[in-house]
Amino acid sequence: MAVRQAKPKDKPYQLSDGGALFLEVTIAGGKRWLFRCRFEGKQVKFTLGAYPVVSLAEAREKALEAHRQLEEGKNPSIAKREAKAAQAIDATNSFELVAREWHTKELPRWTPKHAEKVLNSLEADAFLFHATTNINRPMSENTLSYAMGRMGYSGTATPHGFRALASTVLNEEGFDPDIIERQLAHAERNKIRAAYHRAEYLDDRRKMMQWWADFLDGQYL
Structure with a gap:
């Protein structure tokens, strides 16, 4: 399939790769x-x-799994939605575990009243926000605020x-400004270049x- 050569037209269209896999061009x-198929006599269609971001090889593997x-x-x-729901539950549990560990670590610095207030706020708001947020998207600044x-x-x-503090400290420590900008979600508008940068800088x-995590931990030791 000539994915890169597929150009837009005056209306959306789809190219078949075989095996129920299609590329839709807007x-x-x-x-x-x-992925399009029939299940129990009904048409089923969902995105891969x-x-x-998802290459042809990766799309074919996803189609094979389907x-x-x-x-x-x-x-x-339905299996895809169930997998996402399970992933969301795992992410929420991980977030809560880290938050509770952080709360325990901060106890020596806080009064009992403040510690209770923070824990109650986390249980009432932060854990709930994380559970109801799309795990494929970052929380909005309003939610965090x-x-x-x-x-x-x-x-x-x-x-x-x-964010501003992190940028200042990381730049002063000599980290690559391009890597810092990517981490702070100053996104590349060009989708192809964005995918490239995401892969190029991930390890760094x-x-x-x-x-940065070690640096923050060191401020309270």
Whole structure:
């Protein structure tokens, strides 16, 4: 399939790769993978991701997995939603575990009243926000600001302030400015270049954020 050569037309269209896998091209030139099949006599269609974030090889592997599910008598569209729901639950549990560990670590610095207030705010707001947020998208600044306000930091600190602090410290430590910009979600508008940068800097970003985590931990030792 000539994915790169597929040009937009005056209306959306689809190109078949065989095996129920299709590439949909929008009027604006966007491309996404679709899987189309029949399950129990009904038409089933769902997305497998956008190109080039999901490559042709990856789309074919996803389509193959959908065929395996069909052979097992499963609706691949429902299986996909169930997998996302399970992933969301795992992410929420991980977030709560880290938050509770952080709360325990901060106890020596806080009064009992403040510690209780922070924990109650986390349980009432932050954990709930994480559970109801699309795990494939970052939380909005408004959501984070509200959660921080409920934890008692209103007028003291803001999400944007943390971003500015991180940028200043990381630049002073000599980290590559391009890597810092990518980590701060100053996104590349060109989708192809964005996918390239995401892959190119991923390892460096992990190392940088580990340094940042160690740096923050060191401020309270």
